[in-house]
Amino acid sequence: MPVRSVLCFGDSNTHGQIPGRGPLERYDRPTRWPGVLQAELGSKWYVIEEGLSGRTTVHDDPIEGAHKNGRTYLRPCIQSHTVLDLVIIMLGTNDLKVRFNKPASEVAMGMGCLIYDIRELAPGPGGSVPEIMIVAPPPMLDDIKEWKSIFAGGPEKSRQLALEFEIMADSLGVHFFNAGAVCQCDEADGFHLNADAHRTLGIALAQEIEAIGWSVAEHQR
Template sequence: MRSILCFGDSNTHGQVPGGTPLQRYGPAQRWPGVMWRELGPNWHVIEEGLSGRTTVRDDPIEGAHKNGRSYLTPCVQSHMILDLIIIMLGTNDLKARFNQPASEVAMGIGCLIHDIKELTPGPQGTVPEIMVVSPPPMLDDIKEWEPIFSGAQRKSRELALQFEIIADSLEVHFFDAGSVVECDPLDGFHINDRAHEALGVALAQEVEAIGWTRDSE
């Protein structure tokens, strides 16, 4: 059995568009659950989605625990042995209070990749497969969230290219979620249950396409 860790924010947590972190889709509806269904019983999929999670930044309002890098090491070590780690972050880094361009958000993703490689949580102490998933671009109309994400819409459309560049440079897998799903117009930056289904199916195909040559313990 191979293990996959899905490390993300509210769109991995399954937050319902227009809702709160307490309003989330069920396990079988969220994209990690859909992916698991598609991959079958020889896989174990671990969800680690947190609403508001950033790549490497303490949030001065929501709290330092939203820093993905701070939680990544204990998370990975608690779930190892891992064959694949999927990272889908970046949207929360675009909040106005961080004032970060898309290229800096991509560098944050790069830091997480470096940390994973140093931890070597794969089979027999190896580096696991790593896949970076760029979130779908935000819609122009993000309702009452506009003051918090002021200017983020344009930057969100630049994430896919910047994430692909960093993934290629660090020799890890990349997938653009925006190639298969769009954000829901209810709030403009969360994906709905239909999008979770489509993303889970697409990512299962990406996982199966990886050249799995080593045995998992």
């Protein structure tokens, strides 16, 4: 049976940045949720990690750089890793920075743009549209330490993301998962996942993927 491929496209919580540490300090592959996902799914799946600290849905970052724009990078990323059976996107937290001044509803619209781009590229088997899953990141904690000014108003908006993402997923007919239902951010900085949260999330997403219901006929290359 052919090996299926899943692209995990996200920000620092996909990259595995350790809470309270810098962007260069990350958990090892087996600890990060995509690594946990690989272990849970086994050899019948190939899990591709694409996490970047500071990545947004559709915004060039005027401070950290235009390369933080998830939409700009998604297209070459998908074409690089085609063929893909599933694309998981977990973004949105960085869109809540004051410099972007966006409500949760517009962050969801940015997510919708990424879905449209994936469908246009059709990187699935035989030029089909792959399965797509939007994952709402866990809400930020109220105490986000020294990040308070950068994410002013962010914690409240972050609690609205899951609902807005679910509405967007329903309207576009893609899968949705609320990471906040199974894990939470670490108190060290208030918006990154610790090792336990990565493990819990990876296991939960493996169950969600298995529940999609895959058939051999849909996977002919």
